[in-house]
Amino acid sequence: MAFTAKDVVALREKTGCGMMDCKKALTEADGDMEKAIDILREKGLAASVKKAGRIAAEGVAYAKVSDCGKVAVAIEVNAETDFVAKNEDFKKFVETCADTVIHTNPADVEALLATKAYGSEETVDALLKDKILTIGENMKVRRFARYEGAVVSYVHGGGRISVIVNFETSDEIAAKEEFQEYGKNVAMQIAAVNPTYLHESDVPADVVAKEKAILKEQIVNDGKPEAIAEKIVVGRLGKFFKEICLVDQVYVKDSNMTVQQYTDSVGKALGGEIKILSFVRFEKGEGLEKREDDFASEVASMVK
Template sequence: MAITAAMVKELREKTGAGMMDCKKALIEVDGDMNKAIDLLREKGLAKAAKKAGRVAAEGLVDICMTEDGKKASIVEVNSETDFVAKNDKFIQFVKDIATTALASNKSTVEELLNEKYLDTETTVQEVLNSKIATIGENMNIRRFEIFEVENGKIAGYIHGAGKIGVLVAIETDSDSEEVFTLGKDIAMQVAAMNPKYISRDDVDQDYIAHETEILKQQALNEGKPAEIVEKMVVGRLNKQLKEVCLLDQSFVKNPDLTVEKLIKETADKLGTEIKISKVVRFEVGEGIEKKEENFAEEVAKQLK
């Protein structure tokens, strides 16, 4: 039987499932609408779609690394509630996604969703839909990144039982365990202090111009003379850059050292160069607007 666009549209309206999933279901059951609805429900696709509008702002971050420490992945998987995020099956699912991402070499979530889940013939998307149907909450794989170095090590750190995750790529010729220890310390630094940039060289000029203008207006509003405002702005901007640039930050374990000095001391000790080439920090739910629930209002609405 020929599957028309109208049939796909009707099935989408009845189930809320995706267009391609609806088309595949109709083809599989030879155009029988009721059987297609049942098939989508059996696969958890219809149920998953109905939950897709809910805000998933909780969840976990996890990392996965190769044994040689040359390659690693970091992923964020979201759920609606922290209760689900603490579920052992959800925790294992996030670990499996990190493992799948590391092996995939994909760069987008859409590509990752079409990858085979671990060593199975099932796609990541199909497993995700199954988890949604079983657990009864909306979930999504929000983002991931893959790091790889030729010479050096990748260090990772998970904070707060998976609420914050960090990867740090270190370029160096040394294979010393001290390099990995340094990377771990820097990853903890990034988790705690959340720098925007690695060094001042990475700071984009738009950021500098924007902050300079704000600081200038602040100084003028404070009634400072125009002739000294420029010098004040330079001083305040330098102070701000020390906060947002990783290498300029005071080391959390020893405030007498900057991160840059810590790296130099380790490099001098090992007799080699050490460079932080890449850093990524994922914090669960950052940037997601969470819906504020008011239970009393919800009950009142139901009673009207």
């Protein structure tokens, strides 16, 4: 029985196993999905297959800059409980994943999992399965981002939020301690205020149109005439941009200036120019369903 790439993906979704493992199992099973699942279990993957269905929304958001200072990586690796984030083996695995992204620049998570882990003869996927078996929780490499150039990284709250920022400036300025301090301050701003966009021009037209409609409705509901409402919307829209666009935000360490003004002042003080090119902010478990623990029921089940 023949099978397709979609069958491989479907088997991965059902079992949580790696793509190559799924492909080999389907080949051995002659395309029979249920038989392929049995093969994966028979090959010692049963523990990770069983755990793959459990919710992994805890873990850590991590970031680092390479030893050369030219590459920054942010990565999120999830587990079932917050306790695992404190596990040394888990921490080492996350850093290995980050180092692998730094040195191999994989295209996406699937490519990262298939890549030989930095400093190891095993793939990242094989190391992940080993951690699932030894630590005893479902784990997933959820996402990562990678920048090259003048970069900084920042981790907040022991791995609750990770940030990387990419700048455009001269090598001379990038090498200065004052620039590193500035970069960390910008990263901390991103962690604290959570901007959605870099510039006002980056905000999609449909987002602007939706906000305009909401603001107008609010103003009309307050009893203002529609003609006046249009003018008020323009003013309030400016406030909206200042809240969601990084460069327009009030700088948290000095409310007398924006992030753009802070950036310009540092560039001038260092004898050149600095431009923020892009940023990534990962918050652990963001958008994921959280596991609800009932410890009373768990203890009761253990003593039956």
